[in-house]
Amino acid sequence: MSIIAVDLGGTNLKVGVVDGATVSSVQSVESHSHRGAAAALERLAGVIGGYDLTGVTGIGLALPTLIDSRNARVMVSMKGKFEGLHEIDFQQWSQSKFGRPIKIENDAHAALLGEWKHGAARxxxxxxxxxxxxxxxxxxxxxxxxxxxxxxxxxxxxxxxxxxxxxxxxxxxxxxxxxxxxxxxxxxxxxxxxxxxxxxxxxxxxxxxxxxxxxxxxxxxxxxxxxxxxxxxxxxxxxxxxxxxxxxxxxxxxxxxxxxxxxxxxxxxxxxxxxxxxxxxxxxxAALGDHAALLGMAVLLNEQFEYV
Ligand SMILES: [Zn+2]
Known part of the structure; x- marks a missing residue:
């Protein structure tokens, strides 16, 4: 059971396949955050579309902003950085593009979960x-x-x-x-x-x-x-x-x-x-470097992780 995990940073967009503690087939491309949300998602869909999705149960997307993870919505778009993200219906986007459910979360939450599961906070x-x-x-x-x-x-x-x-x-x-x-x-x-x-x-x-x-x-x-x-x-x-x-x-x-x-x-x-x-x-x-947020998104997709 694997997932496609994405860490959408202001400079780079990282994508990888996460299976348990293993992250593989990692790609990093420029995210072009100044071009706005629609362009970033199109670019992301192109990268994800290059992966074999057989056996992939979902998509996990970590983002550098406040996230309403209950409803898979971005709460605030920052000026000049993926402008328009708060208007995106990510669940609809993921289902229509890949036929897979998606979870989105703030990138610091994702990194903490990754480090908690596999890294320095175990x-x-x-x-x-x-x-x-x-x-x-x-x-x-x-x-x-x-x-x-x-x-x-x-x-x-x-x-x-x-x-x-x-x-x-x-x-x-x-x-x-x-x-x-x-x-x-x-x-x-x-x-x-x-x-x-x-x-x-x-x-x-x-x-x-x-x-x-x-x-x-x-x-x-x-x-x-x-x-x-x-x-x-x-x-x-x-x-x-x-x-x-x-x-x-x-x-x-x-x-x-x-x-x-x-x-x-x-x-x-x-x-x-x-x-x-x-x-x-x-x-x-931190022990996991760039992989922390990717591994953390797998925790969110694969486990019933509790929030407070
Ligand atoms: Zn401040």
Missing amino acids: GGRNVGMITLGTGIGTSIMIEGRLLRGRHSQAGNLAGHFVIDPAGFPCVCGGRGCAEAQQHLSAMSQIAAADKRFAASPLSQTKTLDYAAIFKSAESDPLAHDLRDRAIGVWGAVVTSMINQFDCEQVIVGGGIMRSADVIMPALQAAAGRACTPWGTAQIHP
């Missing part, structure tokens, strides 16, 4: 997941159940804990959210306003990103400060997640984890600052 029942990328994706499991809430947004928005009410404007419409404070547009503004910027190697990079910041952090004081500033924001999210959701462990994923040697000790220290009289929550790097 055996856990009270787990937080944080994915560090352009934004901050989060998901929470409480007593073995995925936190969803009345409006399907509980646990997904820990990246929008407000850590500076007078801070940078955020994509959510708020101000000073953790996500906004660590966003590369904020880092660019801070860097450009710093008197050390002209002498910094960061002024030579075409677009400022975390790869450049981490690369120069040991030799350049400005890069060092920006790195520590970002780690401070991520640590604040980790401490707040543990305080608010009673996590016993937090799994950290995302491309930035290539610098896990610097990030992980700082996040473990942040866990130590949480108010947890029972002990200390443990911070673990």
Whole structure:
């Protein structure tokens, strides 16, 4: 019994066949998110149509936005990123294209379920997941159940804990959210306003990103400060997640984890600052990389997974 799992990211669209703990025939193509939802789904249908669907019982689609998983609908389309997704009837789309049922879910929820079933959170029942990328994706499991809430947004928005009410404007419409404070547009503004910027190697990079910041952090004081500033924001999210959701462990994923040697000790220290009289929550790097969300979608399709 296998499923076709899809991780529809803002940059890449990943598709694979999931059978138990095995992910095979993975393809990754550009998702062209700026072209809107209809173009993305057409592209996706073309990729899925290239697979042999014999023995495939369903389609699982992980998406980087808030999802009403009860009704397989996207709750909000982000501006400039798959615009129009909230208008799509995914069940109808999947049945008409492939004759298969579909489940859709937020990508952080999917990654948490993948890590819980096969990766770093195996055996856990009270787990937080944080994915560090352009934004901050989060998901929470409480007593073995995925936190969803009345409006399907509980646990997904820990990246929008407000850590500076007078801070940078955020994509959510708020101000000073953790996500906004660590966003590369904020880092660019801070860097450009710093008197050390002209002498910094960061002024030579075409677009400022975390790869450049981490690369120069040991030799350049400005890069060092920006790195520590970002780690401070991520640590604040980790401490707040543990305080608010009673996590016993937090799994950290995302491309930035290539610098896990610097990030992980700082996040473990942040866990130590949480108010947890029972002990200390443990911070673990994600184990499944790009496959976590694909494996998590199989959990949702194949098991009666409980939400709260
Ligand atoms: Zn926000």
